[in-house]
Amino acid sequence: MAAGTSFLRQCIATTTRTLVTAKSKHSSYHFSTFLLPLRTHSRRLTIRAGITNNEEVAAKAAASDADSGAPTIFDKIISKEIPSNIVYEDDKVLAFRDINPQAPVHVLIIPKLRDGLTELGKAEARHGEILGQLLYAAKIVAEKEGIVEGFRVVINSGASACQSVYHLHLHVLGGRQMKWPPG
Amino acid sequence: MAAGTSFLRQCIATTTRTLVTAKSKHSSYHFSTFLLPLRTHSRRLTIRAGITNNEEVAAKAAASDADSGAPTIFDKIISKEIPSNIVYEDDKVLAFRDINPQAPVHVLIIPKLRDGLTELGKAEARHGEILGQLLYAAKIVAEKEGIVEGFRVVINSGASACQSVYHLHLHVLGGRQMKWPPG
Numbered sequence: 001m002a003a004g005t006s007f008l009r010q011c012i013a014t015t016t017r018t019l020v021t022a023k024s025k026h027s028s029y030h031f032s033t034f035l036l037p038l039r040t041h042s043r044r045l046t047i048r049a050g051i052t053n054n055e056e057v058a059a060k061a062a063a064s065d066a067d068s069g070a071p072t073i074f075d076k077i078i079s080k081e082i083p084s085n086i087v088y089e090d091d092k093v094l095a096f097r098d099i100n101p102q103a104p105v106h107v108l109i110i111p112k113l114r115d116g117l118t119e120l121g122k123a124e125a126r127h128g129e130i131l132g133q134l135l136y137a138a139k140i141v142a143e144k145e146g147i148v149e150g151f152r153v154v155i156n157s158g159a160s161a162c163q164s165v166y167h168l169h170l171h172v173l174g175g176r177q178m179k180w181p182p183g
Numbered sequence: 184m185a186a187g188t189s190f191l192r193q194c195i196a197t198t199t200r201t202l203v204t205a206k207s208k209h210s211s212y213h214f215s216t217f218l219l220p221l222r223t224h225s226r227r228l229t230i231r232a233g234i235t236n237n238e239e240v241a242a243k244a245a246a247s248d249a250d251s252g253a254p255t256i257f258d259k260i261i262s263k264e265i266p267s268n269i270v271y272e273d274d275k276v277l278a279f280r281d282i283n284p285q286a287p288v289h290v291l292i293i294p295k296l297r298d299g300l301t302e303l304g305k306a307e308a309r310h311g312e313i314l315g316q317l318l319y320a321a322k323i324v325a326e327k328e329g330i331v332e333g334f335r336v337v338i339n340s341g342a343s344a345c346q347s348v349y350h351l352h353l354h355v356l357g358g359r360q361m362k363w364p365p366g
Contacts, residue, residue, distance in 0.1 A: 132315025
């Protein structure tokens with residue numbers, strides 16, 4: 001992913017956030033911007049300038065496109081159009097570092113084929129195999145990152161859970177003592 | 184589960200916690216006690232009185248038995264020896280309410296057969312199917328609980344993630360705005 005896109009910022013505001021729009025994929029994103037799901041390359045990108053951190057608002061805004069089936073930033077990461085720091089990859093899943101980490105290790109795991117899995121709440125019985133592969137990949141990632149002795153997996157489904165990209169993704173966090181409740 | 188057992192208390196202390204020991208499964212547990220994994224019915228149970236909420240300490244204590252393969256409180260819930268508030272059940276998984284909920288809806292989902300899955304960090308490729316079934320069950324539970332539009336799934340693996348029962352379990356939380364970071 002581009003060094004400037006912080007599309008993974010999620011939930012709970014501490015300050016306010018400013019909305020900015022840019023016209024093309026060639027825009028030079030500010031380091032702490034938040035990228036909403038893209039409909040197409042040619043459409044205007046809605047970018048949230050990271051002056052602040054109102055992640056609830058960001059998730060709610062992203063939810064407006066949740067059922068559109070539109071491509072998201074993850075499609076560009078899968079296609080390598082946007083570079084990312086890949087931790088693990090096989091034919092079914094891709095794992096890469098969250099560029100707005102909430103722990104010393106913070107990796108996202110996504111299915112390469114979204115196949116209707118915009119969110120976990122849209123899962124169907126036929127998705128069982130890929131869901132298992134994603135969760136097993138979390139263990140592989142934890143091993144690779146040296147945190148298999150202690151890590152947390154989080155899946156946000158929907159705006160009230162702070163989902164901000166509508167392509168199912170698992171957060172794998174570790175490298176520090178995690179707290180309770182989990183957000 | 185017994186109305187008094189709060190074995191699901193996890194991580195981050197706000198107050199101190201007192202250790203109490205009781206001698207049998209027939210002990211009358213205080214409402215806010217924390218039950219560590221049981222080795223056998225006849226052994227002494229280590230119960231953490233919920234005078235406080237130091238969940239990090241609780242998780243670390245539980246971790247000492249993590250690799251023992253000993254039965255846990257969940258075995259008694261599966262066998263119905265300890266009653267629980269079941270939300271969903273099929274031949275592979277059981278979902279029941281956390282009696283120390285961290286959100287208006289807080290359900291735990293476990294595999295009925297632990298099969299080495301004391302924690303997610305112990306998962307092997309052969310566990311892929313049950314992992315998928317567990318994650319799909321989270322969606323079923325969310326639907327049944329009326330939170331499919333917004334819910335968070337959390338899996339704690341190991342003490343630093345606040346795992347306190349060494350039988351893999353998924354937390355499904357919803358019914359309120361979840362925050363970020365997730366603990």
